Amino acid sequence: MSSKRVLAWAAIVFSAVLAIIVGNRMSAEAMAVVIGVVCGVAAGVPTSAIILALSRRSQTSVQAEPRMPAAPPIYVVTTGPVPSVGPAWRESPETLPAAMASAPRQYRIIGDESC
DSSP states (O other): OHHHHHHHHHHHHHHHHHHHHHHSSOOOHHHHHHHHHHHHHHHHHHHHHHHHHHHHHHHHHHHSOOOOOOOOOOOOOOSSSSOOOHHHHHHHHGOOOOOOOOOOOOOOOOOOOOO
């Protein structure tokens, strides 16, 4: 016999003798508590194994498809026609088109009683 088998049989015999000795000295209420704890742990092991297996399966599917976050939309607002920048416009301001000439702005105040 190998040493592993001898050690396993020794552990089984020791556990059985210890259970008999402790069982003879325990009251009926204490024995009921021990049996309830053992049955509760035994019932929880398969449930925990199922939950662990399902959570690992969902983690692998999430890791398989990395998602990039959606970029926020970019809004560009212009106030009028935008001229193309050319070398002639950089040289002299007189060559600007009439649309680019600055006109005085008119403001309308909302809620003002004098309008």
